Amino acid sequence: MDPHISLVTLGVADLTRARDFYVGLGWQPRFDQDGVVFFQAGGMVLGLWSREELAADSGVVDSGGWGGVTLAHNVRSPGEVDTVLERAESAGARIARSGAETPWGGYSGAFVDPDGHPWEVAHNPMWTLTDDGRTLL
Amino acid sequence: MDPHISLVTLGVADLTRARDFYVGLGWQPRFDQDGVVFFQAGGMVLGLWSREELAADSGVVDSGGWGGVTLAHNVRSPGEVDTVLERAESAGARIARSGAETPWGGYSGAFVDPDGHPWEVAHNPMWTLTDDGRTLL
Numbered sequence: 726m727d728p729h730i731s732l733v734t735l736g737v738a739d740l741t742r743a744r745d746f747y748v749g750l751g752w753q754p755r756f757d758q759d760g761v762v763f764f765q766a767g768g769m770v771l772g773l774w775s776r777e778e779l780a781a782d783s784g785v786v787d788s789g790g791w792g793g794v795t796l797a798h799n800v801r802s803p804g805e806v807d808t809v810l811e812r813a814e815s816a817g818a819r820i821a822r823s824g825a826e827t828p829w830g831g832y833s834g835a836f837v838d839p840d841g842h843p844w845e846v847a848h849n850p851m852w853t854l855t856d857d858g859r860t861l862l
Numbered sequence: 863m864d865p866h867i868s869l870v871t872l873g874v875a876d877l878t879r880a881r882d883f884y885v886g887l888g889w890q891p892r893f894d895q896d897g898v899v900f901f902q903a904g905g906m907v908l909g910l911w912s913r914e915e916l917a918a919d920s921g922v923v924d925s926g927g928w929g930g931v932t933l934a935h936n937v938r939s940p941g942e943v944d945t946v947l948e949r950a951e952s953a954g955a956r957i958a959r960s961g962a963e964t965p966w967g968g969y970s971g972a973f974v975d976p977d978g979h980p981w982e983v984a985h986n987p988m989w990t991l992t993d994d995g996r997t998l999l
Contacts, residue, residue, distance in 0.1 A: 768906070
């Protein structure tokens with residue numbers, strides 16, 4: 726198994742609300758039919774699907790809240806962290822943590838999408854962001 | 863916010879067990895200190911961190927089980943799906959769904975890692991896998 730993640734699927738309660746939120750962040754759906762929405766996210770795919778169907782398909786029991794996964798979106802400067810957090814809030818996110826310097830030498834904040842999925846927005850000066858959206862250690 | 867995911871962090875109960883599981887899948891840590899493990903996963907990063915600390919950092923309440931996120935690892939053939947599932951089981955995963963043809967015209971199965979995080983392993987003939995590990999719609 727070579728190390729790559731092809732797809733992150735977020736289970737959602739209301740597909741239209743979830744799609745509109747990500748569109749509000751500036752993302753554009755590349756596939757939107759049969760109850761599934763896919764966004765091309767750099768070299769991978771972000772999917773939105775019924776949380777109930779995703780649980781059944783994944784062979785797990787839904788505990789109903791957060792389950793131990795957080796996504797991160799890295800940007801090129803502390804100012805860009807704040808800009809993304811403002812945009813997320815305007816699109817309907819809850820700001821869980823405002824932008825601030827971190828113990829690891831960067832700057833980050835966090836928002837939670839309408840289905841409770843958290844995203845850290847971070848500037849990590851030790852990591853490389855490529856022009857085509859890849860993040861390299 | 864341009865559409866990319868930089869990092870997926872999985873909250874874990876036992877960092878050594880979690881790291882050993884992903885090493886057993888064939889992944890190699892690129893950073894392993896201060897209670898955090900990072901793997902380069904194609905153009906993004908997979909992180910392992912204390913689930914309790916991740917919840918606090920993400921500004922969410924942990925519901926203790928699965929919380930609506932499933933990862934997927936796409937491969938180039940149905941046979942490779944079965945090979946990855948076998949390797950995951952050998953490394954300590956629970957097989958949630960054996961490899962089988964899917965309604966969307968592909969072939970997939972699913973495993974659940976030792977911390978309850980599910981992965982679909984899929985061959986989707988309609989998506990493109992690049993040699994450098996990107997998945998394109």
